[in-house]
């Protein structure tokens with residue numbers, strides 16, 4: 491039975507280049523790579539050689555005959571991407587008979603010209619920083635110093651990825667390997683802008699690459715969000731992952747219902763953790779304070795509220811499968827799915843998502859504590875005096891109001907970058923202004939300044955998305971070095 495890509499896939503495409511028969515798609519040079527929720531193995535072409543398994547940094551690829559029960563659905567998810575019949579292949583941008591026998595690999599070129607030893611500073615040590623460092627260190631005459639404000643490296647792969655996503659968290663082993671290269675130094679507890687100024691950094695290095703992420707959250711602008719009992723998912727995630735900025739962000743878990751506003755993958759993460767089996771969570775990296783609080787939690791139901799219909803849900807199919815077929819208990823009110831059908835939907839990922847939601851809605855209501863996925867409800871106010879006691883919603887597109895009682899409201903409506911002193915900032919996107927990784931001021935490149943990751947493109951995408959993103963930035967940095975455009979400033 492062919493190999494299968496499963497839930498933990500973070501889209502770094504390492505497997506693509508390991509496969510001897512080019513059967514893992516989309517590849518980074520195919521049009522749908524940027525929007526794919528995971529990569530897929532073509533079961534008709536896979537020769538079961540196993541090469542992709544060792545290439546995958548997060549253990550997401552499993553031989554079909556060894557798939558655990560809760561991952562069986564991924565057999566169809568992989569196959570569906572390629573369609574069942576030859577006619578279905580129109581959906582797939584590169585039909586099997588037009589595919590190259592091997593995925594195209596661009597050989598890293600040696601940089602000629604520029605400084606004898608190119609000194610590069612990277613600000614931040616999250617996935618985008620570590621992938622950038624890896625790409626730079628392919629050049630023999632480059633030295634990289636990574637500056638990280640915290641006392642532990644790797645950004646959201648440590649302090650964001652949910653503790654029960656144990657496979658995904660193993661990506662930190664890859665980053666540890668990168669950090670062992672002799673030409674890289676990681677300076678922890680060093681915040682640029684506080685401990686070292688950006689000017690000092692630019693004076694010490696030929697190039698500075700900002701990879702500081704998008705550390706804050708978008709704020710929900712409705713009456714009542716200032717009440718106690720309302721907090722951001724960002725703070726809750728930081729708290730359960732032991733982020734030093736959020737040690738005091740422990741939530742009040744004395745109410746029976748929690749309402750999460752927004753239905754992206756972060757919302758599913760927090761809902762899973764708040765309803766999870768505490769003995770299982772005890773086996774993970776979850777903070778011990780969070781574990782203790784969860785042991786005495788009164789929470790029986792976590793409502794994940796999306797303002798749009800299920801066809802626009804922001805969570806991805808692999809994560810939905812994770813809660814539907816894994817250990818989480820999840821429920822959808824059939825009324826929320828009225829008029830929504832998977833049949834006739836062209837996009838196989840969306841069709842699979844809708845049909846799984848229908849399937850969940852037909853199941854009996856699970857035992858408590860459980861997650862309720864709610865759709866088509868726009869939050870208009872948090873109600874309460876000093877403390878939140880409920881959330882008032884309107885059915886989206888109507889005036890029909892409904893109030894859900896709750897003592898804890900979590901806003902999970904996305905992250906946002908913050909301005910960096912001395913660098914041009916785009917307020918609309920919450921990113922440092924740039925063109926393909928080169929920082930720009932009024933459209934003109936700022937010499938020696940680069941950007942990558944969430945602060946370059948905005949807060950979306952998986953861990954592996956940052957690999958291609960950082961590849962683009964580093965390519966431009968090396969091009970500028972070759973052109974003799976990089977020198978220490980100041």
Ligand SMILES: Cc1cc2nc3c(=O)[nH]c(=O)nc-3n(C[C@H](O)[C@H](O)[C@H](O)COP(=O)(O)OP(=O)(O)OC[C@H]3O[C@@H](n4cnc5c(N)ncnc54)[C@H](O)[C@@H]3O)c2cc1C
Nearest residue numbers: 500614616617618639645646650682702703943944952953
């Ligand atoms: C809650 C959550 C869960 C996620 N789970 C998954 C998942 O399961 N799978 C998946 O594929 N993707 C997941 N993602 C997405 C993934 O984490 C991001 O794509 C990725 O971390 C972005 O990388 P980054 O390097 O741009 O930013 P970050 O990971 O945020 O790294 C930025 C780093 O810069 C440091 N820094 C910031 N400012 C400074 C400064 N001035 N000086 C020094 N250091 C500084 C920060 O401390 C941090 O370490 C998740 C995201 C979130 C928010």
Ligand SMILES: NC(=O)c1ccc[n+]([C@@H]2O[C@H](COP(=O)([O-])OP(=O)(O)OC[C@H]3O[C@@H](n4cnc5c(N)ncnc54)[C@H](OP(=O)(O)O)[C@@H]3O)[C@@H](O)[C@H]2O)c1
Nearest residue numbers: 752753754755756757797798804902903904905949950951
């Ligand atoms: N396991 C994983 O792979 C994993 C885990 C966590 C995070 N991530 C990734 O990290 C990124 C960030 O995730 P995220 O969940 O923070 O963001 P997200 O996917 O952008 O989801 C944001 C949610 O907030 C809603 N929203 C935005 N503004 C709102 C408002 N004013 N009122 C009500 N709802 C509002 C959005 O609804 P609309 O769609 O209607 O705007 C959407 O449901 C994503 O790319 C995600 O896939 C991945």
Ligand code: SF4
Nearest residue numbers: 509536537539540542
């Ligand atoms: S098992 Fe071999 S042939 Fe199959 S997808 Fe993996 S690398 Fe390709």
Ligand code: SF4
Nearest residue numbers: 499500502503505546
């Ligand atoms: S995480 Fe990377 S290597 Fe693993 S399956 Fe996904 S794209 Fe392939």
